[in-house]
Amino acid sequence: MIELVNVEKTYSSQKGDTTAIENINLSINDGDIYGIIGLSGAGKSTLVRCINLLEQPTKGSVIIDGEDLTKVSNKRLLQIRQNIGMVFQHFNLLQQRTVEDNVRFPLEIAKKHKSKEAKDRVAELLQLVGLSEKAKSYPAELSGGQKQRVAIARALATSPKYLLCDEATSALDPQTTESILELLKKINQSLGVTVIIITHEMKVIEKICTKVAVIDNSHIVEMGNVSDVFADPKSEIARQLIIPDLIRATAEKTGDIKLRLIFNGEETDKPLISALALDLGVSVNILYADTKHYNGKPYGHMVITFPDSDEAYKKVTTYLTNNHVAFKKEL
Numbered sequence: 001m002i003e004l005v006n007v008e009k010t011y012s013s014q015k016g017d018t019t020a021i022e023n024i025n026l027s028i029n030d031g032d033i034y035g036i037i038g039l040s041g042a043g044k045s046t047l048v049r050c051i052n053l054l055e056q057p058t059k060g061s062v063i064i065d066g067e068d069l070t071k072v073s074n075k076r077l078l079q080i081r082q083n084i085g086m087v088f089q090h091f092n093l094l095q096q097r098t099v100e101d102n103v104r105f106p107l108e109i110a111k112k113h114k115s116k117e118a119k120d121r122v123a124e125l126l127q128l129v130g131l132s133e134k135a136k137s138y139p140a141e142l143s144g145g146q147k148q149r150v151a152i153a154r155a156l157a158t159s160p161k162y163l164l165c166d167e168a169t170s171a172l173d174p175q176t177t178e179s180i181l182e183l184l185k186k187i188n189q190s191l192g193v194t195v196i197i198i199t200h201e202m203k204v205i206e207k208i209c210t211k212v213a214v215i216d217n218s219h220i221v222e223m224g225n226v227s228d229v230f231a232d233p234k235s236e237i238a239r240q241l242i243i244p245d246l247i248r249a250t251a252e253k254t255g256d257i258k259l260r261l262i263f264n265g266e267e268t269d270k271p272l273i274s275a276l277a278l279d280l281g282v283s284v285n286i287l288y289a290d291t292k293h294y295n296g297k298p299y300g301h302m303v304i305t306f307p308d309s310d311e312a313y314k315k316v317t318t319y320l321t322n323n324h325v326a327f328k329k330e331l
């Protein structure tokens with residue numbers, strides 16, 4: 001388990017102090033695929049680098065499996081880091097080394113590279129990421145997706161319990177991103193590795209994450225299960241990241257009553273909007289809709305409008321309540 005307790009990171013310069021993250025409290029359970037999302041400059045990369053102390057926190061504690069990394073010796077910190085793999089946005093491969101030598105590199109640092117077990121480990125990892133045939137190739141001969149697969153294999157060389165991914169798909173095209181995310185999901189499920197993903201893309205969170213924290217202006221402003229945060233984002237920044245089209249839709253002035261329906265996994269056995277209009281005799285217009293399915297259940301949002309009257313409002317809201325559909329009135 002990873003726990004961040006009141007973590008802060010401040011950088012000092014001649015122009016003064018800059019606080020990158022402040023009062024960060026976060027718990028990541030073993031087995032999670034945990035997403036941390038925010039806009040550029042929000043502090044998310046600093047946060048993830050504090051987890052393995054590539055950045056030393058100015059304040060607070062980083063506790064991994066009950067051990068506070070801010071209080072251990074340098075020797076112990078190096079040992080703990082072998083249990084935390086990291087994947088970077090721009091791969092950071094050694095250009096003069098072959099693919100298999102890049103993957104072997106962490107084992108060299110750990111002085112475990114000469115054994116037969118090390119050779120077998122490299123072969124096993126290249127097979128896992130689908131690059132066995134590229135073992136003797138050099139990074140310059142690989143595509144972006146292949147380079148990132150090598151970087152993932154290298155991060156797994158020492159059999160870490162945790163894998164930190166800092167914008168690992170940002171430099172990749174959509175199709176390659178999809179394949180890398182599927183690989184990370186496979187690693188989580190087959191190897192039991194806890195994955196922490198830093199990203200500014202909501203589609204990455206939606207695709208594989210189980211939990212998410214939203215960071216804005218150096219603070220975590222919202223966190224929870226992905227399905228819950230996706231269904232009803234509370235903070236303004238989460239709304240911007242998750243439902244930007246909905247914000248634009250609800251900003252439109254129509255003169256009608258405007259409701260945002262929230263689908264949070266509850267199933268309905270009939271077409272809701274058409275049934276609502278037919279049963280109640282209320283003219284309903286769909287202004288916006290975006291729903292997705294997690295584990296076969298619907299999550300998402302729909303904005304409907306109908307004529308502005310107390311009677312229509314009472315009819316529609318009572319109908320929605322009886323059908324277990326959450327809603328909020330939009331201005």
